[in-house]
Amino acid sequence: MTTKTPSKLExxxxxxxLAVTSECGPPRGSNIDHIVKKGELIKDHVDAINITDNQxxxxxxxxxxxCIRLKLMGLEPVLQMVTRDRNRIALQSDxxxxxxxxxxxxxxxSGDHQSFGDCSQGQNVxxxxxxxxxxxVRHMRDEGKFLGGDELEGKPEMFVGxxxxxxxxxxxxxxxxxxxxxxxxxxxxQTQCIYNLDKFEEWMKGVxxxxxxxxxxxxxxxxxxxxxxxxKYMQKRVPGMDVPEEVIKRLQGVEKGKQADEGIxxxxxxxxxxxxxxxxxxxxxxxxxxxxxxxxIVEAAGLYPRPNGN
Amino acid sequence: xxxxxxKPIEEIIECLKDHKNILVLGCNECVTVCEAxxxxxxxxxASALRMNARKEGKEVKIDELTLERxxxxxxxxxxxDSIDQYDAVVSLACGVGVQFxxxxxxxxxIYPGVNTxxxxxxxxxxxxxxxxxxxxxxxxxxxxGICPVAxxxxxxxxxxxxxxxTGKCEINAEVDCAWQLIxxxxxxxxxxxxxxxxxxxxDWSTDRAGGPRKVVREDVKQ
Ligand code: SF4
Numbered sequence: 001m002t003t004k005t006p007s008k009l010e011x012x013x014x015x016x017x018l019a020v021t022s023e024c025g026p027p028r029g030s031n032i033d034h035i036v037k038k039g040e041l042i043k044d045h046v047d048a049i050n051i052t053d054n055q056x057x058x059x060x061x062x063x064x065x066x067c068i069r070l071k072l073m074g075l076e077p078v079l080q081m082v083t084r085d086r087n088r089i090a091l092q093s094d095x096x097x098x099x100x101x102x103x104x105x106x107x108x109x110s111g112d113h114q115s116f117g118d119c120s121q122g123q124n125v126x127x128x129x130x131x132x133x134x135x136x137v138r139h140m141r142d143e144g145k146f147l148g149g150d151e152l153e154g155k156p157e158m159f160v161g162x163x164x165x166x167x168x169x170x171x172x173x174x175x176x177x178x179x180x181x182x183x184x185x186x187x188x189x190q191t192q193c194i195y196n197l198d199k200f201e202e203w204m205k206g207v208x209x210x211x212x213x214x215x216x217x218x219x220x221x222x223x224x225x226x227x228x229x230x231x232k233y234m235q236k237r238v239p240g241m242d243v244p245e246e247v248i249k250r251l252q253g254v255e256k257g258k259q260a261d262e263g264i265x266x267x268x269x270x271x272x273x274x275x276x277x278x279x280x281x282x283x284x285x286x287x288x289x290x291x292x293x294x295x296x297i298v299e300a301a302g303l304y305p306r307p308n309g310n
Numbered sequence: 311x312x313x314x315x316x317k318p319i320e321e322i323i324e325c326l327k328d329h330k331n332i333l334v335l336g337c338n339e340c341v342t343v344c345e346a347x348x349x350x351x352x353x354x355x356a357s358a359l360r361m362n363a364r365k366e367g368k369e370v371k372i373d374e375l376t377l378e379r380x381x382x383x384x385x386x387x388x389x390x391d392s393i394d395q396y397d398a399v400v401s402l403a404c405g406v407g408v409q410f411x412x413x414x415x416x417x418x419x420i421y422p423g424v425n426t427x428x429x430x431x432x433x434x435x436x437x438x439x440x441x442x443x444x445x446x447x448x449x450x451x452x453x454x455g456i457c458p459v460a461x462x463x464x465x466x467x468x469x470x471x472x473x474x475x476t477g478k479c480e481i482n483a484e485v486d487c488a489w490q491l492i493x494x495x496x497x498x499x500x501x502x503x504x505x506x507x508x509x510x511x512x513d514w515s516t517d518r519a520g521g522p523r524k525v526v527r528e529d530v531k532q
Contacts, residue, residue, distance in 0.1 A: 084464070088511070110471050113463050113481045124464065131468035132511050147511070165472030170493050173470075176506050180468060183508055192472055239473035239480035 004187075005141070007104035007159035008076045008309035009048040012282075013188065013217045017307045018275065019282030021078065021190065021219060022294050023050035026061040035066050038291045039075050045298040046285070047306055048076040048105055050190070054085065057117025064094055068101045076309075078161065079103050082111025087127040088136070088147055095137060099156030107161045107190065108133040131184045134162055138185035160185060164218075165192035166203035167242035175206035182215045189216055190284040193223040193234075196242040197273060204279050213279030220274045221284045224293060225263035228252050264293060264300075271301040311340035311431070312404045313438045314347055314424040319358055322400060325421040329398035330369065332359065334423070335389070335411065336376030337403035344438055346424045347402030349376040355402065355423060380407025386414045393418060429460075446516025446523060452509065454495035459512075461488035467509035 001014035012019050022045075024038045039049060049070060053063040067077035079098050081091065095106065110130040114122050128136065136147055137160050144155045162181050166174050178189065194200045200220070207213050225231045228251045235243035247266070254262045267285075274280050283303065287293045298304050326332055334356045342348025356374045363370035373396070378385045380403035393399075398419045401408040405426040412420040428440040443460040449467075450457060459465045463481045470489030473480025477490045496502045514520065 110464050110466060112473070115463075115481050126465045127514065128511055129464070129466040129468050130471075131508065135508070135511075163472060168470065168472045169474045169476055169487070170470075170490055173493055173502075173505055177470075180506050180508060183506070184468075239475050240471075 005104050005157040005159045006102070007048075007157075009078070009105050010159040010187070012047050012307055012309045015307065017282075018280075018303060019048075019217070019219060020046045020298055020303050020306065021048045021050060021282065021284045022046045022291070023052060023078075023080075023284070023286050024066070024291060025052045025055055025289075026063065026066040028058065028060050030061060032061065032066065032069055035061075035069060036073065039070050039073055041291050042294045043073075043075050045295040045304060045306065047282075047309060048078050050078040050080055050107060050284070053080040053082045053109070053111065054117070055080075056112050057084070057114045057119065059118055064098055064103075067098060067103050071101050071103055076105070077103055078105040078107050080107045080109060081133065082109045083126055083128055083130060083133055084111035084114065084124050087125050091128070091133060091136065092140065092146060095140060095156050095158070096152075096154075099154070099158060104158055105161065106137055106158045107163065108137065108186075109163055130162060131181055134160055134181060134184040134186045142185075159187055161188040161190060162186045163192065164189045165240050166194075166200055167192055167196060168240040171203075174203055175210060175212070178207060178212055178216075179210060182212060186216055188219060188281075190219045191221040192240060193221050193286065194270060194274070195234075195247050196244050197270060199242060200274070201277055204277055208279050213281075217281035218279055219282040219284040220271075220277075220280050221286060222267050222270055223286045223288060224267035224290065224297065225251060225259075226290060227256075227259045227263070230263075264297060267297055268300045271297070271303070275301075311343055311429070312406070312426060313344045313428050313430040313440075314341050314404050314426045316346055316351075317423055317425050319355075319362075322355070322421065322423055323359070323362055326359070326398060326400065329419075331371045331373075331396045331398075333373050333375060333389070333393075333396045333399045334359070335380070335399050335401045335403070336374075337380045337401075337407050338376055338378050339381075339403075341403055341407075341424060342376075343432070345436075347404075349374075351402055352376050355400070381410050383410075383414065386411055389415075443517075445512075445514070446520075447513060449509070449512075452504070452507070454492045454499060454501070454504075456488055456491045456495055458488050458492065461486070461491070467512060 003010045022042050027034045051063045051066045063080050067079045070077040108130045114124050140156050144152050164178050231248045234241050251259050334352050336347050336352035352374045356372050359372050393415050400421050400423040401411050402423040408422045429442040430438045430440045433439050440460050445459050463479050474487040479485040479487045
């Protein structure tokens with residue numbers, strides 16, 4: 001199938017393979033070794049690596065610099081970009097900067113509120129929102145123009161993604177919201193971490209009823225639980241996260257030293273179940289500060305070896 | 311209305327520490343309704359300041375006055391003859407009143423006695439909530455009469471974000487999610503289909519982003 005960009009992720013998806021992506025958070029300092037190591041660890045098991053953009057509003061090394069680093073190592077980064085910290089001038093400018101290093105994937109987000117982070121007294125920008133950012137990148141790529149209308153000298157060839165959270169409220173607009181992102185021009189979606197598989201499948205049913213799975217690639221998001229504590233924290237403290245009681249009970253059912261293994265097992269089982277879900281085009285495995293487990297999960301879930309994407 | 315909140319008394323005392331003749335100046339408009347800067351609050355603050363002066367053994371004269379409005383020159387003129395008796399004014403009006411008073415009485419220190427907080431409404435006595443950020447280009451017609459600029463913590467034009475939980479905003483379980491309210495209202499209006507209309511990029515030049523704003527109305531100018 002023909003691709004619209006040089007993105008390897010796009011190629012793999014359009015060729016009909018189940019894609020595998022993962023993500024890494026940049027360091028809280030200028031020492032980049034950490035992200036280089038993470039990249040090395042998972043590069044053979046994933047098709048692309050998201051680099052988060054000051055996630056949970058904790059200030060970190062910028063996503064763009066970390067993406068460039070991965071690109072220089074020959075890896076395929078996905079530039080996450082939030083609208084919280086940049087106005088439309090900065091967003092367009094960073095998109096062009098990323099494109100100049102052949103970063104071919106972008107994930108458009110609005111970002112967690114700054115009150116969660118280390119600069120809770122800071123101002124937020126929110127000049128445009130995540131859906132408008134999707135429109136902006138597509139406009140730049142497809143029309144070859146700035147938002148202001150001037151011609152670009154060189155278009156950003158980016159495969160455009162966004163997040164979707166099937167578990168946030170109000171549930172009834174979660175399918176229409178995806179439709180809205182598609183109308184804005186989104187080409188791939190990475191979902192919020194899925195623990196409530198029934199609810200995810202219900203959402204996917206609604207997605208299929210409107211044929212939305214044929215209009216964008218949906219990558220199911222998964223994060224292995226490390227412990228009961230983590231599961232409870234996610235359930236109670238992370239907004240928009242749906243962790244059913246069964247998940248907690250199952251982890252409680254094994255001794256403390258084995259909870260992490262159980263979490264990995266549950267993650268693999270979820271992938272196996274969702275492989276059968278029509279419309280799921282791949283998996284986004286977010287092993288938070290636990291990247292070394294990604295290869296094991298990918299292999300056990302039968303997603304290895306990865307296609308070469310050429 | 312413009313909603314204001316009380317300023318900590320210590321902050322006001324600190325501003326006034328070198329002054330001997332002070333006028334506490336209230337306003338009969340918004341700040342009276344939100345019980346932060348009307349006649350009653352002028353009385354309370356003036357008494358507290360007098361008590362403090364006594365405690366510190368200082369001789370300080372504190373007068374009270376509440377004008378109809380401090381955002382109108384006509385009413386501010388009412389203190390023209392008496393202003394020279396004072397070496398400082400504490401204005402309990404909103405930030406507009408403080409500045410307008412200062413503009414009229416150029417050589418007089420005018421201190422703010424309240425924190426001006428937002429444009430809002432009274433939920434119940436003692437509770438006020440924000441409704442408008444005066445962005446200069448009203449979009450309420452398309453959002454079911456609920457403003458995402460003022461009421462969504464991320465001012466999303468195409469919300470809600472992924473953090474909306476059981477009707478509440480991700481920042482705080484006490485805050486309603488504006489987009490839940492918008493969706494509920496569109497439903498009540500039988501216009502939920504409108505939810506899928508993409509909201510275009512906003513022109514912020516009519517907002518703070520465009521610099522200090524001005525409305526000139528030729529039709530009412532004299
Ligand atoms: S939860 Fe609702 S109000 Fe809060 S930031 Fe998200 S969309 Fe806006």
